[in-house]
Structures are given as structure tokens and as C-alpha cells.
Amino acid sequence: MSREEYADTQSTNPRTSGPGRLIIALYVVFVVGSLSRAGFQIATEWEQAPLAYSLSAFAGVVYVVAAVSLAIRGRRAWWVSLVAISTELVGVLAVGLWSVLDPAAFPDATVWSGFGRGYLYIPLVLPVAGLWWLWSTRPTATSRARRRGR
Template identity: 55%
Template sequence: MSTELQTPPRRNQGLGRIIVMVYAVFALSALARSLFQILSHFDRAPVAYVLSAFAAVVYIIATLSLARTGRTAWLVSLAAVLIELVGVVGVGLATVLHPELFADATVWSHFGAGYGYVPLVLPIVGLAWLLTHREPKES
């Protein structure tokens, strides 16, 4: 009989690594899209393009913090994923209720419909992962 304690899998291994990769893809795609839109035709839909840039920043922060271990990284990840969830729901509602405000789509428009609703599902999966892989409080 072994008396060794089994250490739980790290947050950024297994499914966690796949979550990090999906966040990285969304970070790159949102950043590329927003940069192109801002640089080529910002005056057409400035609100939408700034929101896409904001989404890119959130995805970048989430990607980097989810890839790291430790309590601080866990807290930053939690904050980023919560901001993402509020953003996708808020922007999603705004694009449905006030489409005239959005001359062009954002990553979070219509709850991420342009991206197969992954932007809506991803923060829910991210939150579930984070809450089941909590980092112990630092002493």
C-alpha cells in the first residue's frame, strides 16, 4: 500500500492545454481581425472594431494566464474569463436589441454566431475548468 499522495493534474495539462490552445487561436484571430478593421476602415464601425480589439486583449490575457500555474495566474485567468463572459453576453444582447449600433460584426456579436458560438461556450468551459482546478492559497 502506497502512502504517497497523488498530486492532481496541473490546470494547464490535458483538457487545460486544449483550452489554452483555443484561447490562443481566438486571441490571434480577434487581434488580426481588429487590427485589419481599425487600420483599413475604422470610421465605418468604430464601436465594433474597438470591441473586437478589447476582445483580443481579453483573449491574450486569458491565454497567457491559463498557460501558467500558481495562484496569481489562476486569479488573472478567472478575471479574464469572467470579463469575457460578461462581454460576449453584453455585446450579444446589444447586437440583438440595438443592431443599428453595430455597422459591422465583432467577435462577440450575436453571442459569437460568426465563430460558431464558441465565444459564448468558451468562457463557460473556462470557468468550469478553473473552478474545478483551483490553486491553493499562497501562505
């Protein structure tokens, strides 16, 4: 590994500064909240609402991937973040709409039910903020060329 490559790996991650810290912190809170709730419900009440509990567990996994990939520096991590947060946005919109149009399908709420109504709509706002932050901190051709010494 050259000195430039080593220096590049030691420099700061632009996604973990400024608003990125708050976004990552919210993802961590949602990881703990959604996975602990889903784990408890799956272990004790699975028969009551297996779809809702499975979707909450899936949301928790998406939150884990988003939080970790946002905290990691590099283009690959940026792309993983983009996929995870886009999946989250599609999930909250799809499950939110489904739960409003067919409430009987969700005898118990998920993290994404009612567009995150039970969580102050943060599940709806968080992926929008996350995508905005990703776009603001996206890797550019200039930064890639600089890393290659051009």
C-alpha cells in the first residue's frame, strides 16, 4: 500500500460529519428499537401477526446495513448505503400505503405501518434525509482522480 493510499484510508469519512452524525445516530436508535421489538414479538406473539413482525425484522436489518455502511468510508460503502436507504424508502412507502389501504393485513403495527406513524413519521423522513446526505457526500470523479495521483 502506497503512502497516498494509506493516507486516504486514514482521512475522515465525510458521511460521519455534520448532519451525518445525527442520521447515523437515528439509524442506530432504529436498529435497537426495531430489532428488539421484532425479536420479542417473533419469539412470543408470532401467530398474531407474522407478516408485521417479519417486516419489522426486515426493517431492522435494513437499518443495520444503512447505519454500518454510512459509517464506513469509501465508494463501495456509499453504494451499499444508497441501496439500503433506497430499499428503506420503498419499504416505508409500500408498507405504509398497504397498511392504510388494508389495515386487516396488519393486526399489529410494523415500524413502517402508516408511514411510520407509531414512530413520529421518522421512518418516512429518515430515508429522505439519508438520501439527501448521501447525494451531498457522494464520491466525485475529482476525488477518485486525486486518490490515483492524477
